[in-house]
Amino acid sequence: NAGVTQTPKFQVLKTGQSMTLQCAQDMNHNSMYWYRQDPGMGLRLIYYSASEGTTDKGEVPNGYNVSRLNKREFSLRLESAAPSQTSVYFCASRTGSSGANVLTFGAGSRLTVL
Amino acid sequence: QQPVQSPQAVILREGEDAVINCSSSKALYSVHWYRQKHGEAPVFLMILLKGGEQKGHEKISASFNEKKQQSSLYLTASQLSYSGTYFCGTEDQAGTALIFGKGTTLSVSS
Numbered sequence: 001n002a003g004v005t006q007t008p009k010f011q012v013l014k015t016g017q018s019m020t021l022q023c024a025q026d027m028n029h030n031s032m033y034w035y036r037q038d039p040g041m042g043l044r045l046i047y048y049s050a051s052e053g054t055t056d057k058g059e060v061p062n063g064y065n066v067s068r069l070n071k072r073e074f075s076l077r078l079e080s081a082a083p084s085q086t087s088v089y090f091c092a093s094r095t096g097s098s099g100a101n102v103l104t105f106g107a108g109s110r111l112t113v114l
Numbered sequence: 115q116q117p118v119q120s121p122q123a124v125i126l127r128e129g130e131d132a133v134i135n136c137s138s139s140k141a142l143y144s145v146h147w148y149r150q151k152h153g154e155a156p157v158f159l160m161i162l163l164k165g166g167e168q169k170g171h172e173k174i175s176a177s178f179n180e181k182k183q184q185s186s187l188y189l190t191a192s193q194l195s196y197s198g199t200y201f202c203g204t205e206d207q208a209g210t211a212l213i214f215g216k217g218t219t220l221s222v223s224s
Contacts, residue, residue, distance in 0.1 A: 033211055042116065042201060042216035043156070050209055058211060059116075090155060098208050100144065100163055105155035 002026050004106035006091050012112045013081045021076040021109050023091030030096045032074035033103070034058075034066065036087040043090065049074055051096075081113045115139060117204045119215035126192050126222045134187040134218045136202030145178055145185040146203040146212055149196075156201060160187065189220070197222045 007022045023032065030051050035043040035058075045058030047066040055066050063085060065077045074093075078085055089109045094101040117138045124132050136145060144163050148156035162178035162185055175188045185204075189196055199219045203212035 031211075035214070040216060043203075043214040044116075045211055045213060048211040050211075056211075059213065100161060102158045102161065103146070103148070103156075103203075103212060105157075107155055 004091055004093055004104055006089075006106035006109045008109060009107065010110050012114065013078075014114050015082060017081050018077070018079050019081065019111075020078075021089055021091075021111070022073070023075065023106060024073045025091075025093040025104070026072065027093065027095075027104065028071070029093035029104075030071070031094050031101070032068065033092045034064075034074070034076045035090045035092065036060065037090060037108075038087050046076065046089075078111075081111075083113045085111065086113045087111060116213055117202055117215040119200075119202055119218050121218060122216075123219045124221070126196075126220065128192060128194060128222060128224050130192055130222075132189045132192060132220060134189070134200050134202075134220075135184065136186070136204070136215055137182070137184045138204050138206075140183065140204075140206040142178075142180065142183050142185075142204050143207050144205045145176075147174075147176060147185075147187050148201045148203065148214075149198045150201065150217075151198045159200075192220075192222045194222050194224060196220060 033048040034046040049068040091106040092103045147160040150156040199217045203214045
């Protein structure tokens with residue numbers, strides 16, 4: 001059981017370039033999430049998808065777009081990368097959006113924007 | 115709005131106890147606790163729900179004061195393996211998403 005798989009693990013971009021972070025889960029979870037982690041800031045919610053076909057903004061959505069491609073996959077796109085988007089990005093999923101459900105995190109994607 | 119965690123950092127020797135607090139300005143539906151080791155993903159420790167239900171780790175306990183919108187994580191007889199950063203995540207209603215605090219770094223030495 002792979003759990004939550006994120007690709008790529010590392011990426012370096014130049015300012016203005018675009019890229020997509022991929023996330024896939026094999027646990028038949030309904031809800032999926034994207035967080036970013038910066039030193040001293042904790043985990044901040046970018047976007048989430050409570051169920052297939054829905055997406056909602058989180059705390060820091062500016063500069064990002066998401067696509068819930070199907071039940072398994074939830075991608076995060078940076079259309080025009082900025083140095084402020086240098087961060088570690090975590091995808092997570094859980095059975096449903098009920099508070100009783102545990103989040104399972106992917107290993108993270110480290111993005112550097114020059 | 116991010117929940118507020120305190121303290122920001124704790125240094126312990128093996129066998130000592132620690133308490134990490136998490137408070138919110140909103141009425142809470144659930145509180146989650148996760149631990150993250152350096153360079154790794156956060157891992158689930160505990161869930162506390164409005165109404166008193168709990169599920170989680172055997173050796174770690176937590177409380178949830180719904181009226182005060184606060185939760186505390188109790189780490190007793192700490193071990194070296196307890197070192198890491200602890201995050202609380204809160205939800206103010208079902209069907210939304212966890213909002214995490216900035217974390218509390220715990221360092222346990224022998």
